[in-house]
Amino acid sequence: MPDEGHHCASRGLRYGDPTPSAALELIRSQPARYRRRLPHPPIDALRRRPAPGAWSAPEYACHVHDRYDVYGTRFGRTLTEHEPTPEPMRDDERAEQGACNQQSPTAVPPDLDRNADRFAALASEISAPQWSRSAVPLPRERRTVGWMVGQAAHVGLHHLHDIGATSTDRAVLFDVDGVLVDSYPAYRRIWSRWATHRGLDPDLVWSHTHGRRPVDTIRAVAPHLDAAAEYRLVREFMAHEGDSFPVYPDAAAVLRLLRDRRWGVVTSGRTPTVLPRLRAGGLPDPPILVDSSQVRRGKPDPEGYLRAARLLDVPAPDCLVIEDAPAGVEAARAAGMTVIAVRTTHPDEELAAAHHRADTLSDALPLITDWLDRTHR
The missing domain is CATH 3.40.50.1000 (HAD superfamily/HAD-like)
Incomplete structure (x- = not known):
């Protein structure tokens, strides 16, 4: 089972990367994305399993739907019981019993929508201390509520890509x-130093810096000065800041x-x-x-x-x-x-x-x- 800091190399996502609010927004956005993806290919192509061990598009969508449903139940137990042992997913059994590959591509997204909304609504009500409450799926393996949210966001994103890569022309x-x-503090010091050095109002100078080239800032606030020479001076001040640009x-x-x-x-x-x-x-x-x-x-x-x-x-x-x-x-x-x-x-x-x-x-x-x-x- 993936650990708390699991990194999905194929999708470039670590479970702990998105903030809880960002993870929940990812989850809320996924039903619409599955809805856009599922209806487009011919139905036979959608139901075709592309390789041994891989599922079809409807099966992946149903799997994500089931994950949100199961994690909602796991949330409830983890928040009210001391380190419960959750029931296993048994993914292949669920896919067979639910005849997921025969589901209509237009019928799956509404169910996915309901489960994703229900899951996100439940997770959004969790207080900060509750994020660290844990379940124990296997001996010596504790998984926190925060991990469940991260995995839920990852599962939806991962299988969206399994259905088919998105357009690469964006x-x-x-x-x-x-x-x-995060250069704001360092640049504020640099420009204030330069403004004071030239007898200019630091606040006025700072208001002209955002998103602009330094030479354009200098030309705007001190048109009487040589912009190129002043930019060299600004860069000297910048060098004194060292590694203050995390x-x-x-x-x-x-x-x-x-x-x-x-x-x-x-x-x-x-x-x-x-x-x-x-x-x-x-x-x-x-x-x-x-x-x-x-x-x-x-x-x-x-x-x-x-x-x-x-x-x-x-x-x-x-x-x-x-x-x-x-x-x-x-x-x-x-x-x-x-x-x-x-x-x-x-x-x-x-x-x-x-x-x-x-x-x-x-x-x-x-x-x-x-x-x-x-x-x-």
Whole structure:
């Protein structure tokens, strides 16, 4: 049985990666995704088992439906009994007894919908101390309520891919600062130091930095100064910050899920600065990285995002952008892309132009996976 920190190598997901709220949103989103997937192939193709030991599409969907039902029961026992021993799933028996392979592809999703909603509603009422309550499926194997939620989210995601790989003609593009890297405190110190050094209002300078190239900030707040020379000074101040640019703790989990997808980075920073920070945090090198040196106009101009789409050979409307700053949101929307804004550096009202908003990158995960699974615009 998978352990508490189980890593599904084929899907790039660790059970503990999504926050409880993100895991529950993944679970709630899955019935609609199965509904989109099941009706499209001919019925004979749907019911065909692709290989020995593999199930058909209706069987996988029924299995996920059963998992949510069983875990709801296990929740109840784990929360009211001391380390109960749950009944085994007996997956193959359930598939045979329920004649899952003969189920109508249009009849399965409503049942899946009900069980997923019931399971998520029950889990959402669990208090923080209860997440660590455990069941003992086998001797010396304790599995917490938190593990059950993580596995439930994983099972639905995993078998959605077993039914058939989703369209690969979509891409996810990330800003770096405020999305993958927590650079806000360090940059605030750098720009305040530069503003004070030049006799400028630090708050005014800071308000012009978000999502913009440093040279564009300098030109906006100090047009009388040599922007290139001042940028060199800003970079000197930056060097004094050393390694004060940690990656967000949920960035690795999100990028692991995209490892077989098209994705890239569009940043107002420079590659020699950005790459070491990503690597220091254990993140992979982006397949494509568009930095400030590759564009004539920085954000809020859409040039960077449009260049990234061309490099990935993906139409702009098939790109999803993760941003944290109004200038970046504006750039992505001007490029004709869908935008999720994370509230890591700006309040909600300043991100109103985004299509979706989430508190953190982890909380955006259900939105990302759902968007990638939509093969038809």
